[in-house]
Amino acid sequence: MSVSIPHEAGAHQHPQLSFLRKYIFSEDHKVIGIQFMFSGVIFLMLGGALALLVRLQLGWPHAQVPILDKIMGDGSAGGRMGYDTYNMLFTMHASVMIFFVIIPLLTGAFGNFLIPLQIGAPDMAFPKLNMMSYWFMWPAFTIILISFFAHGGAASSGWTSYPTIASISMPAGQGFESPAQAGSGWGQILWLMSLIFVGISSMMGSVNYITTIINMRCSGMTLFRMPMSVWSLFITAILQAFALPVLTVALFLQLMDKTLNTSFFLPPGTLNFGNWQTGPGGGQTLLWQHLFWFYSHPAVYIMILPAMGMVSDVISTFSRKPLFGYKPMVYSITGIAGLGFIVWGHHMFQSGMDPRLGTGFMLATIMIALPSAVKTFNWLGTIWQGNLTLNTPMLNALAFVSMFVIGGLSGIFMAATPVDVYIHDSYFIVAHLHYVLFMSTVFGIFAGIYFWFPKMFGRMMNERWGKVHFAITFIASNGVFYPMHILGIAGHMRRIADPEQYQFLKPLMPINEFMSISAFVLGFGQFIFLANLFYSVFWGPKSGRNPWHSNSLEWTAPSPPPHGNFESPPVVYRGPYEYSSPEGEEDYLPQTTPPGETKPAGEAVPQHA
Amino acid sequence: MQKYWSVLFGAVITAAVGLFVVAPFMGWWLPRNVSSFGGDVDLLFYLILGITGFFFVLTEAILVYGIWKFSSDPTRKATYTHGNHKLEVLWTIVPAGILVMIGIVQVRTWENIKYQSRMPRPGANTQQIEVVARQWEWRIRYPSPKRMASWRSDPRLAQDFGAVPHQDDVHVPNELHVWRHQKGEEPQKVLVHLKTRDVLHSMKLVNLRLMQDAVPGKTIPVWFMVEEYNTSLHPETGRWVDGFDPKTGHWNQKDYVWELACAEFCGTRHTAMKGKLFVHKNRDDFLEWLKWAEAEDHRRTPAVPSTEP
Ligand code: HEM
Ligand SMILES: [Cu+2]
Ligand SMILES: [Cu+2]
Numbered sequence: 029m030s031v032s033i034p035h036e037a038g039a040h041q042h043p044q045l046s047f048l049r050k051y052i053f054s055e056d057h058k059v060i061g062i063q064f065m066f067s068g069v070i071f072l073m074l075g076g077a078l079a080l081l082v083r084l085q086l087g088w089p090h091a092q093v094p095i096l097d098k099i100m101g102d103g104s105a106g107g108r109m110g111y112d113t114y115n116m117l118f119t120m121h122a123s124v125m126i127f128f129v130i131i132p133l134l135t136g137a138f139g140n141f142l143i144p145l146q147i148g149a150p151d152m153a154f155p156k157l158n159m160m161s162y163w164f165m166w167p168a169f170t171i172i173l174i175s176f177f178a179h180g181g182a183a184s185s186g187w188t189s190y191p192t193i194a195s196i197s198m199p200a201g202q203g204f205e206s207p208a209q210a211g212s213g214w215g216q217i218l219w220l221m222s223l224i225f226v227g228i229s230s231m232m233g234s235v236n237y238i239t240t241i242i243n244m245r246c247s248g249m250t251l252f253r254m255p256m257s258v259w260s261l262f263i264t265a266i267l268q269a270f271a272l273p274v275l276t277v278a279l280f281l282q283l284m285d286k287t288l289n290t291s292f293f294l295p296p297g298t299l300n301f302g303n304w305q306t307g308p309g310g311g312q313t314l315l316w317q318h319l320f321w322f323y324s325h326p327a328v329y330i331m332i333l334p335a336m337g338m339v340s341d342v343i344s345t346f347s348r349k350p351l352f353g354y355k356p357m358v359y360s361i362t363g364i365a366g367l368g369f370i371v372w373g374h375h376m377f378q379s380g381m382d383p384r385l386g387t388g389f390m391l392a393t394i395m396i397a398l399p400s401a402v403k404t405f406n407w408l409g410t411i412w413q414g415n416l417t418l419n420t421p422m423l424n425a426l427a428f429v430s431m432f433v434i435g436g437l438s439g440i441f442m443a444a445t446p447v448d449v450y451i452h453d454s455y456f457i458v459a460h461l462h463y464v465l466f467m468s469t470v471f472g473i474f475a476g477i478y479f480w481f482p483k484m485f486g487r488m489m490n491e492r493w494g495k496v497h498f499a500i501t502f503i504a505s506n507g508v509f510y511p512m513h514i515l516g517i518a519g520h521m522r523r524i525a526d527p528e529q530y531q532f533l534k535p536l537m538p539i540n541e542f543m544s545i546s547a548f549v550l551g552f553g554q555f556i557f558l559a560n561l562f563y564s565v566f567w568g569p570k571s572g573r574n575p576w577h578s579n580s581l582e583w584t585a586p587s588p589p590p591h592g593n594f595e596s597p598p599v600v601y602r603g604p605y606e607y608s609s610p611e612g613e614e615d616y617l618p619q620t621t622p623p624g625e626t627k628p629a630g631e632a633v634p635q636h637a
Numbered sequence: 638m639q640k641y642w643s644v645l646f647g648a649v650i651t652a653a654v655g656l657f658v659v660a661p662f663m664g665w666w667l668p669r670n671v672s673s674f675g676g677d678v679d680l681l682f683y684l685i686l687g688i689t690g691f692f693f694v695l696t697e698a699i700l701v702y703g704i705w706k707f708s709s710d711p712t713r714k715a716t717y718t719h720g721n722h723k724l725e726v727l728w729t730i731v732p733a734g735i736l737v738m739i740g741i742v743q744v745r746t747w748e749n750i751k752y753q754s755r756m757p758r759p760g761a762n763t764q765q766i767e768v769v770a771r772q773w774e775w776r777i778r779y780p781s782p783k784r785m786a787s788w789r790s791d792p793r794l795a796q797d798f799g800a801v802p803h804q805d806d807v808h809v810p811n812e813l814h815v816w817r818h819q820k821g822e823e824p825q826k827v828l829v830h831l832k833t834r835d836v837l838h839s840m841k842l843v844n845l846r847l848m849q850d851a852v853p854g855k856t857i858p859v860w861f862m863v864e865e866y867n868t869s870l871h872p873e874t875g876r877w878v879d880g881f882d883p884k885t886g887h888w889n890q891k892d893y894v895w896e897l898a899c900a901e902f903c904g905t906r907h908t909a910m911k912g913k914l915f916v917h918k919n920r921d922d923f924l925e926w927l928k929w930a931e932a933e934d935h936r937r938t939p940a941v942p943s944t945e946p
Contacts, residue, residue: 111905186902192853193836193904208772208836209904295854300771300834313837313853347707353720356729378839380852383751387744394740398733404696405728406720411703413716418639418708426704430646433696434653437689444685444739446678446746450846453839453900499645506649514660519668519843521900524908530896532843535664608715615714 045591053163055155056591060162061141062484065477067165068133069561073554075129078121080551083508085109085117087544089526103181114525115184116211120176122187123219126331127226128172130465132165133473134334135230135268139237139261141484142338145582145589146258148246148598153239161232168225175218183219184211186523188324191293191316195285196306204287207301220283227276234265234272241265246581248600252358253619255580255604256351259358260337263365267326267333270369275323278316285311292316317379321372329368332432332464333361335472336403339425341604342475343407345578346422347414348615350605353406360399360406367396377445378452386445393443400436404429415608415615420494421576424475427502428468435463438513453523456516462509474498477561482575486587487568493560500553507546511539577616577628580604584620584629643704650697657690668843669892671916673818673862675846677746684742688735750847756858757826759795761788764815764827767799770838770851773906774810775897781805782927799830799856807931808938811912813897814877814930816923817866825920829859839901842914850901866916867893870925877926879915 045054054060084093092107103110140158144151152158175182185194194216196208206212241262245254254262281292293316294309344351351357373381373389407429416422438460442448451457481489520533527533527540574583585594598620606617613626621628660666670679707715749755757763767778780788780798784805788795818825831840833851840859841848849859871878871888882890897912917923 111908115902115905115907190837190902193902196836212904295852297854299836299853313855347715349715350717350719352718353725356720356725378848379850380855380857383747383753386751387747390743390747391740394736395733397736398729401692401732402725402729405724408696408699408703409720409724411700411707413718414703414707415710415713415715416639416704416708418642418704423642426646426700430650430697430700433693437693440689440736440739441682441685444681444743446674446743446750447682447685449747449750449848450678450682450843452848453841502645503649506653510653510656514656514665517660517667518665519841519898521841521898523902526908529909529911530898531891531894532668532896539665605719608717610717 053159055151055159057140057144057152057155057158058484058589058593060158061137061139063162064132064136064140064165065484067169068129068137069558071124071128071132071169073558075121075124076551076554078117078124080547081109082114082117082121083544083547085114085525086527087541089528109525111525112181112184112210115209115523116181116215118523119184119186119211120182123183123223124172125465126187126327127223128169130331130469130473131226131230131327134331134469135233135237135261135264136162136165138257138334138338138473138476138480139233139265141480142257142582143237143240143261144244145483145585145593146255146580146604147241147244147249148581148594148600149240149244150592150594150597152236153244154236157232158236161229161236164225164229164232168222168229171218171222171225175215175222178214178218180205180210180213180215182211182215184209185216188320189216189219189282189316190320191282191285191313192299195282195293195316196299196301197286197289199304199307200289207304217283217286220279220286224276224279224283227272227279230268231272231276234268237261237265238269246598246600249581249619252355253600253603255337256340256354256357257334257337260333260340260361263361264330264333267330267365267368271323271326271330274319275327278319278323281319282316314376314379314381317376317381318372321375322369325372325375326365326368328461328464329364332469332472333364335428335469335476336361338476338479339428339472340407340410341578341580342421342425342479343410343429344605344607345479345576346417346419346425347410348417348607349410349414350603350607351406352409352412353402354603354605356402357406360402363399364396367392367399371396374443374448377448383445390443390445394440397436397440397443400432400439404433404436419478420489420491420498421475421479423495423498423502424471424478427471427498428475431463431467431471434510435460435468438463450519451516453521454516455512455520455522458522459509459512459516462512467505467509471501474501474557479576480582481561481564481568482571483582483585483587483589485565485568486571487564488571488575489564489568490560493556497553497556497560500556501550504546504550504553508543508550511543515539574618574628577614579606579616579618581619584618640705640708643701643708646697646704647701650694650701654690654694670844670846671863671865671867671895672842672845672847673864674746674750675844677749678846681743681746685739688739692732751849753858756860757824757828759798759828760792761795762823762825763795764825765795765798765830766813766815766827767802767830767832768813768840768851769832769834770840770899770903770910771834772836772904773899773910775813775840775899775910775912776834777809777811777813777912778802779807779809779814779927779930781807781931782924785924785927799828799858807927807934809930809934811897812915813912814868814915814917814923814926815863816917816920818862818864819919820864824862826860826862829861831857831859836903837901838899838903838910841898841900842895843898844895844914848900863914863916866918867895868915868917868922868926870922877915877917877922877929879913883918 291309895914899910
């Protein structure tokens with residue numbers, strides 16, 4: 029049952045706020061969402077720049093690039109990238125992309141912006157907590173940026189930060205450098221601290237989302253009338269609430285290992301680094317991997333479920349057709365979430381964990397491909413016999429579907445333990461994770477931004493440049509990531525700075541070079557998007573309330589919606605996907621259309637295609 | 638006009654399939670397999686490739702055709718349907734069946750490669766080697782020729798090799814030497830005691846389809862059996878050299894260089910932490926090499942430091 033809050037939500041009732049309260053320390057979920065969005069986009073540029081440097085090294089490992097020593101300092105003397113520099117780059121690229129771009133964009137930006145609007149609430153249940161969840165990102169932003177200038181450089185042990193390379197520390201009183209490598213000292217400590225803040229921020233967000241969705245749905249908005257975006261954000265928030273504490277604990281344990289000389293991840297017996305030995309520890313190296321993946325496997329679904337939800341909304345809208353199999357879709361994401369908690373061991377098949385345990389994790393992992401398959405078939409079912417408008421949001425959403433197929437299918441190879449013996453920690457894994465995280469989630473994010481931009485800013489983004497951006501991104505990103513499968517099949521390890529060290533990898537160098545060139549095209553193509561985004565915020569054509577003739581509640585609010593969202597509390601009479609219903613005269617029936625009425629209320633605005 | 642977007646999707650998918658078709662001919666494919674279980678791994682790989690390839694082409698074809706066929710047309714209205722129960726059941730049951738099948742057929746191979754119960758027992762006929770990874774090299778310890786002979790007379794003496802280093806052990810950095818198993822004859826299995834002195838590393842041998850992480854504080858058993866050899870005494874240098882193709886009798890053959898890589902990130906020079914696998918034709922050849930290596934070892938480092946972590 030939904031509970032409507034007896035709160036007269038109307039813009040006119042909010043007193044005029046100062047600039048600071050309105051745009052900076054705002055409690056308005058939409059402003060907070062947009063803040064998350066712009067922070068995410070800025071970090072996307074940083075993460076992208078790091079990726080291009082990674083590709084520079086992999087494409088031409090022995091090249092001398094004159095400016096490198098200027099940017100990188102001593103580690104890259106003579107313009108040849110040092111190994112430590114490379115290790116820092118791939119670590120920070122992944123860390124930035126995962127913790128500062130994808131998670132904040134999906135849950136922070138879209139979660140905040142969409143949830144109250146799509147369930148007909150005036151705001152989040154806890155607006156102050158919501159504001160804090162954004163501002164807790166700032167210590168994280170600051171610390172992670174400072175870490176680039178830390179002694180020894182930023183963290184360099186991979187985004188997974190496995191002990192003991194990451195966790196080892198000097199004996200008490202001998203400083204915080206690491207005996208294992210330069211980037212495992214101060215850089216690693218700052219990395220851990222920064223992530224703790226990200227975790228706190230996400231935790232505040234998820235508590236808020238869960239409460240809001242349970243308690244603040246408007247009258248008539250039953251659970252099964254919620255758009256898929258809300259469903260997926262709901263499940264994501266639950267995943268986050270259960271998984272994050274485990275990561276937080278693990279981060280604290282490693283932080284203590286690094287600063288207080290505890291030995292949670294140090295085994296009994298001594299380890300040798302150069303000319304000194306660690307004291308005997310009482311811990312377990314593999315413990316970290318269990319804790320980390322207990323969080324991070326659910327987290328990979330945190331990093332895609334919201335995109336799946338948004339893509340479902342976009343595809344239904346522009347197919348002008350109800351979402352095919354709404355309930356199976358809901359059950360699928362619930363199934364993914366449930367199974368997602370018992371498959372973490374598939375990252376540890378070769379880790380030295382008991383192989384019998386591996387068999388169990390393998391069976392669970394194989395089955396998690398099933399709900400993904402069901403979702404894909406339902407998207408195809410939605411398109412089938414639709415009337416497709418192939419505009420920018422739709423193209424990006426379709427790219428999500430076609431690319432997610434690749435990422436999902438490659439998962440089956442790795443889930444097969446014997447095949448994983450061969451492809452684990454190879455470029456096949458890098459291919460897989462980029463097909464799900466870049467080719468799926470990032471296309472989903474683009475779809476979401478192009479789709480809800482009119483609601484966020486009351487203006488349209490440029491359609492022609494949007495399509496140019498899409499075409500470049502689609503082609504170039506496949507050029508970067510698809511050949512990674514081949515590299516992995518040929519045995520190419522991940523996280524190596526110089527493939528030419530190995531004879532069996534030398535024949536693969538032309539592929540590496542091709543991928544690097546594609547990466548630069550991809551990277552520079554994103555400036556089109558940025559220009560479009562910033563230009564349209566100020567000068568895009570006005571959009572009106574419902575430019576896409578879409579059904580869900582946010583489109584009945586003004587664009588952009590005022591603080592408090594709706595002029596009067598909306599009442600919902602039907603599901604979110606009533607397109608091309610024989611009942612209606614137009615091809616859409618907004619959720620607020622009472623039974624018996626055949627025409628969507630509100631202003632009629634010509635559809636932009 | 639809009640429908641032409643399907644061409645972009647179709648072209649990218651076609652290129653993707655095309656790459657998998659040409660890659661094997663370009664030498665961008667699975668390296669030669671020479672281990673006893675590698676064939677099973679490859680078979681499973683091809684099975685999954687076949688199944689996923691089929692569903693890949695099927696779903697993408699539906700998508701591309703759908704974009705072409707159903708793109709916007711103002712004279713038409715979309716079909717109003719919320720789903721189809723029969724279809725849902727069908728496309729849940731069929732993939733579920735296939736996935737369960739994939740799950741079941743692989744269990745045997747996994748067991749065979751990794752289960753403790755499948756590890757060869759130390760004894761007269763098991764080749765035992767200790768591999769100790771450290772930043773950034775592989776330290777490899779062999780029993781001395783004398784000790785190997787003693788195992789023949791009393792297999793119980795072979796028990797403690799993995800746990801205790803001995804004065805007479807032979808140490809060779811970055812070179813993993815074993816001898817070949819000849820099909821149809823008594824199995825010549827290798828038992829590796831895998832350790833690390835500092836951080837995680839991973840022993841990856843692409844030609845054996847084998848990988849295993851080395852974990853601080855643990856000794857992890859790894860086994861394999863090689864069915865071809867790549868090493869012979871080079872008449873000019875008087876050394877045992879790999880890259881030897883028994884069929885042609887030539888050295889420097891790319892297909893017969895079998896590298897050992899570190900596959901788990903281990904710090905600065907991770908990328909350079911490499912070794913090589915030398916497979917001798919038989920036990921006798923191996924022993925001959927081992928004697929030479931023993932002499933070398935004594936010459937280089939008269940007092941060998943203990944490698945025990
Ligand atoms: C369709 C079902 C999926 C299956 C069966 C699957 C299976 C796997 C397996 C077995 C691994 C570990 C491989 C290895 O390290 O040897 C893996 C890695 C990974 N998967 Fe998936 N996966 C699936 C879907 C996804 C999705 C939807 C996402 C994210 C949105 C995802 C993200 C990742 C990431 C990021 C890694 C690599 C982590 C790392 O080592 O850095 N996967 N997947
Ligand atoms: Cu996982
Ligand atoms: Cu390594």
